[in-house]
Amino acid sequence: MRILLVEDEPSISGFLKEGLEEEGFAVDVADNGRVGLELALDLVNEYDILLLDWMLPGVSGIEICRNVRKVNKRVPIIFLTAKDTVDDTVFGLETGANDYLKKPFAFEELLARIRVLMRNSTGEQSQFTFRDIAMDIDAHQVTKDGKEVILTQKEFGLLELLLRNKGKVCRRSRIMEKIWDIHFDKDTAVIDVFINGLRKKLDTDGKESIIQTIRGVGYRINDNE
Template sequence: MRILVVEDEPGISNFLKQGLEEEAFAVDIEENGKKGLEMALSGSYDLLLLDWMLPGMSGIEITRQFRKEFPLTPIIFLTAKDTVDETVFGLQSGANDYIKKPFHFEELLVRIRVQLRGKSVEHEKFSLGPITLHTDKHQVFKGDQEILLTQKEFALLEYLIRNKGMQENSDHRKRLGYPF
């Protein structure tokens, strides 16, 4: 399962990335709202985690624009905005859930799983050449031989197989340090 985190505080985004990858999610991070929307609109995410206050574009605006194209993809706000009116406004803008900072990771993880409950991709099987990946059992086979992987290795392999043939945008590649 792929999650996009749009959060401008590196401490929070790194914490989320590490924790979610340990739980076998593939996670992409963006700190700028406009770039986050571009990534979200690629359609390759199962869930979005958005901060409200972002440089470039607010999480509210990301939600509104994203909902026009992807009305069913879950969105969870992670924000310091903590009044009842702000919570109601965030949910009415299109978010599925709303968590106030500071938050407990365990609670966020349960809320993510609730939002992803019943998604058919949890029980998919992917193949690439001789490699077969079973997402429901977290198993990988090369031919008939099982390959034991850590959760991070499994999440990375799932990400690579799901995105085989996709061309990354040049800004993302440059951010990763690729010279081309």
């Protein structure tokens, strides 16, 4: 899943980016409001959630939120701000934000709010089963035939994307956008490396792989028994 973080304090943005990437998110960071607004408007349909500081150089988080809401009513937006009065909270929510987190905050709380908002905004399920494989997004756990399978963060995110789109082809460009950073070199074979890693951990000897390669296009979950 892909997040835009607009935060001008390097220590905060660096900490949040690292933590979110460890949880399997692809994170784009803007350190001022003008760049944040440009990214948000250019790629708003590509982001799964926006995290906006309120007080930003150039353009405020409030203005980013207002402009985004003119073109996209659904993408979840969370304000991260030191403003802590009731009036501030109400104003932020009335501007179009879905949630409001006052600094300082615990990373675990932000992560929980992100997951709730994303689940509520899309109606997406948090548990999947396919053949002998079960995936629990909230517990961040994958099992095969009842036994836990240890996946890297990227493997977990890749499997989640494929299972959410069961029966559909996930194009390589979409995989790069959703699982890796926007600045990642799209000409590399990194996707193939992680697909092979998933196959080694999830495929059953003697049976066709659960992940089907659509040559020149991408990958999809293989429904063939």
